[in-house]
Each structure stands twice: as C-alpha cells, then as structure tokens.
Amino acid sequence: MDSTVGRASGSDVPAGEQIVGFGEAVVRGSEDLPAAREALRQALGEAGFLEACGIAGIFNGLVRNADFSGIPLDDAALHSSEDFRDKLGLNDFSGAKNSDLTRADASQAGEGLFPQKRG
Amino acid sequence: MPSSSVPFDYSADGFAVRDDVTSIHRVSWEKIARAGSHWTGPQRVEIARQARAARAARNDPPWSRDALPGAEGRLPETAVEAARTIGADAHRIDRAWAESMIEALGDAAYVELGSIVVTVSALDAFAEALGRGHEPLPDAIEDGTPDGARLEAAVDIGAYVPMADPFPGPNVGRALSLVPEANTLFFSNVMAMYGGPSGSFFDLKWDGPLSRPQAELLAARVSALNECFY
Numbered sequence: 001m002d003s004t005v006g007r008a009s010g011s012d013v014p015a016g017e018q019i020v021g022f023g024e025a026v027v028r029g030s031e032d033l034p035a036a037r038e039a040l041r042q043a044l045g046e047a048g049f050l051e052a053c054g055i056a057g058i059f060n061g062l063v064r065n066a067d068f069s070g071i072p073l074d075d076a077a078l079h080s081s082e083d084f085r086d087k088l089g090l091n092d093f094s095g096a097k098n099s100d101l102t103r104a105d106a107s108q109a110g111e112g113l114f115p116q117k118r119g
Numbered sequence: 120m121p122s123s124s125v126p127f128d129y130s131a132d133g134f135a136v137r138d139d140v141t142s143i144h145r146v147s148w149e150k151i152a153r154a155g156s157h158w159t160g161p162q163r164v165e166i167a168r169q170a171r172a173a174r175a176a177r178n179d180p181p182w183s184r185d186a187l188p189g190a191e192g193r194l195p196e197t198a199v200e201a202a203r204t205i206g207a208d209a210h211r212i213d214r215a216w217a218e219s220m221i222e223a224l225g226d227a228a229y230v231e232l233g234s235i236v237v238t239v240s241a242l243d244a245f246a247e248a249l250g251r252g253h254e255p256l257p258d259a260i261e262d263g264t265p266d267g268a269r270l271e272a273a274v275d276i277g278a279y280v281p282m283a284d285p286f287p288g289p290n291v292g293r294a295l296s297l298v299p300e301a302n303t304l305f306f307s308n309v310m311a312m313y314g315g316p317s318g319s320f321f322d323l324k325w326d327g328p329l330s331r332p333q334a335e336l337l338a339a340r341v342s343a344l345n346e347c348f349y
Contacts, residue, residue: 013332023340026248029178037250047328050136050249052337054312055329057245059338061237061305062291063347067209068233069294070217070279098214098278 015043019052026056070098120252132251143311147238147304148254154263156300157228161259163235165193168256170206170236171243177207197223198232205236210346217279226280227269227298234301241308273297313338 013019018040025036041049065071123131127144130136151167153160169190176184184207190199201220204212221229243253273281273296283296292309295302313334314327327334 013336014330015333016336019333019337020340022248023337024344026244027341027344029247033247034250037248044329044333046135048333050134051327051329051334053245053248054140055334055337056248056341057243058241058309058312059341060244060345061241062309063342063345064205064209064240065233065237065294065305066291066347067212068205068217068236068279069230069282070212070214070277071282071291071294072277074290 015040015048018043022052023056027060072098121254126257127254129249129251132249134249134251136249137311140311143307144242144254147242147308148257150300150304151235151238152257153260154265155231156268156298157225157231157265158235159259159261159265160263161261162194162198164256164259165190166198166202166232166235167239169194169199169202170239171253171256173203173206174240174243181208195223198228201229201232202236205233206240214279221279227267230280230295230298231301234295234298234305238305238308241305241312245312268299270297270299 018036021032022036022040024030025033037049040052044052121128121132125131126148127141129141151163153163155163158166168188172187173184176187184203187203190196194202197220201224204216217229224232246253270281270283272283274284276282276284278294281297282293284293286293286296292306293302295305329337
C-alpha cells in the first residue's frame with residue numbers, strides 16, 4: 001500500500017520495484033525513463049511491458065477525467081478506502097473535497113475503487 | 120516523431136501493440152478531427168493542441184509557461200484555459216474553477232472539451248511510456264456542425280457536471296455520460312488499454328499479461344503522483 005505514495009519500493013508484488021519506478025518516470029517525464037523502461041522490459045517481458053504502457057497511459061487520462069468532472073467516490077469505494085486514505089495522505093488531495101468523507105456506508109463494503117474483476 | 124505517415128503505426132516503430140488498441144487510437148484521432156456534439160472539428164483539434172502543449176509543460180510552474188501556443192481565435196479564451204488546466208494542472212481544479220468554466224462554456228461543452236484533453240493525455244502518455252514520439256495531431260475536418268447532443272436524463276450526483284444515475288458499470292465510467300460521444304471517445308480507450316486482450320473495464324474480466332496486483336500497483340502509483348484522490 002505504501003508503494004502507491006512512494007513510501008515503499010513495491011517489493012511485495014512481483015516486479016513491483018520496476019513497476020513503481022516506471023510509473024514514476026512516466027508521470028514525471030524524468031530523464032531516467034529510458035532506464036526505467038528497460039528495467040521493466042527485463043522484468044515483465046515485451047507483452048507485460050506493453051500492458052504496463054497501456055495502464056500508465058490510460059491512468060494519465062483517468063485521473064484528469066476524475067479531477068475535471070468532480071465525480072465523487074461511490075459509497076463502496078468510500079467505505080473500502082476509509083482505513084488507508086488518511087494514512088496515505090489521500091484525503092489531503094484537492095479532489096477529496098468532491099466526496100463526502102463522512103458518508104462511508106458499511107453496507108456497501110467489499111468493492112474497491114474499481115469493482116473486483118472476474119474471470 | 121513516429122517513423123510512418125500512417126497514424127499510430129506502432130509496428131513500424133517496432134512495438135507489438137495489440138490491433139484493438141491501435142485501432143481505437145486511430146478511431147479516436149478521426150473522431151477528434153470531426154465536429155462533435157458541442158465543438159467543431161477545428162475547435163476540437165485546437166483543444167487537443169492546447170492540451171498537449173500544456174501537459175508537455177506540466178513540470179514548469181504555471182506562471183512560466185510563456186511558450187504555450189496561442190489559439191489564434193480558434194477557441195474562446197475560457198476554452199483555452201480549460202484545456203490547458205485539465206492537461207497540466209487537473210489536480211488543482213476545484214468546484215469554484217469548474218463552475219466558472221461551466222458558466223462560460225456550458226456544462227456539455229465543458230465535458231466534451233475535457234474528453235478530448237483526457238484522451239490526448241492518455242495517448243501521449245502511452246507514447247512516452249513506449250519511448251515513441253507523439254502522434255501528430257489530425258488535420259481538422261472543416262465541414263460538419265455540432266449536433267448539440269446531451270443526455271437529458273443526466274442528474275446532479277454532487278459532481279461538477281450532471282451524470283447518468285443509476286449507472287451500470289464502474290462509477291468513474293459515468294463521468295462523461297452527459298455527452299454520449301465524449302463518453303465513447305475516452306472510454307473506448309479505457310476498455311482497450313485497461314482490461315487485457317479479451318477483458319473489459321466494464322464487464323469486469325481480467326486476463327492481461329500482468330497480474331491484477333501488478334496492474335493495480337502501477338495504476339495506484341500513477342494516480343497518486345497525479346495527486347488524484349479518486
């Protein structure tokens with residue numbers, strides 16, 4: 001969890017360190033992007049690398065989509081993220097004002113920010 | 120700069136990008152070039168140009184982005200500001216700013232503008248991740264008139280703009296639902312780029328080469344770096 005906000009290397013997930021380093025380099029447009037790209041390729045192979053490029057790309061759109069539309073978190077996500085939002089500092093982000101953080105509904109527990117994928 | 124004159128010719132640059140991803144990127148460019156529901160083709164391409172330039176300057180402080188291109192009358196100044204802000208500083212957007220944009224542009228035009236910005240941002244970031252140059256923006260199609268379409272049933276759910284309610288998929292999937300064409304433009308890319316070769320963002324299947332923990336770790340890190348609460 002701490003890996004998402006840069007407090008850990010992501011080493012509890014296979015190739016997590018390379019994944020986190022790649023995501024940071026893409027978002028920041030930093031000079032170490034070529035090295036991060038190559039490290040991820042070595043760790044995941046070409047198919048995994050291409051999938052990661054897709055995720056890094058589309059989430060650069062999804063975050064802007066959420067921010068400009070002001071869409072609030074649904075009750076399920078509000079509840080399931082309640083115990084770590086504050087710990088990770090997410091409640092300090094500007095977009096937190098779009099959601100009523102006191103509204104977490106225990107009856108909606110079980111889903112995540114995105115519902116669990118099946119199949 | 121990509122090496123081929125064919126749009127999004129990833130294979131020419133040595134990338135084995137899936138055909139469905141390549142196809143939806145090409146379709147997105149074709150759509151941006153044409154009149155939408157609330158903006159003309161030339162206006163839509165200008166929105167894309169402003170968003171791309173602003174995002175490229177995202178690491179510079181807003182007051183030092185003097186080199187951003189002018190819209191030269193192709194867009195209202197408010198639309199230029201909206202495209203640049205969503206492209207480079209979306210995490211700073213608050214309700215007061217959004218309401219000022221919506222008051223000037225209209226809610227549906229604001230949503231359509233945003234859909235173009237987020238689509239260009241996603242495809243540009245994908246190119247940067249790959250190590251490929253940005254795809255040249257499409258030539259605008261001058262003919263065509265915006266059709267004014269909007270989802271009349273959209274309601275206030277507490278967001279800056281009305282949205283479909285109830286909505287049958289992931290909550291974030293309704294953010295652009297006020298303008299159906301805008302929703303399709305962006306979320307067709309979401310479905311292709313975040314769901315695996317036969318998976319789907321909306322039908323909740325997951326079969327890509329990354330495990331779900333790997334995919335979610337990357338998604339969460341990208342979101343946190345963008346200071347996105349959602």
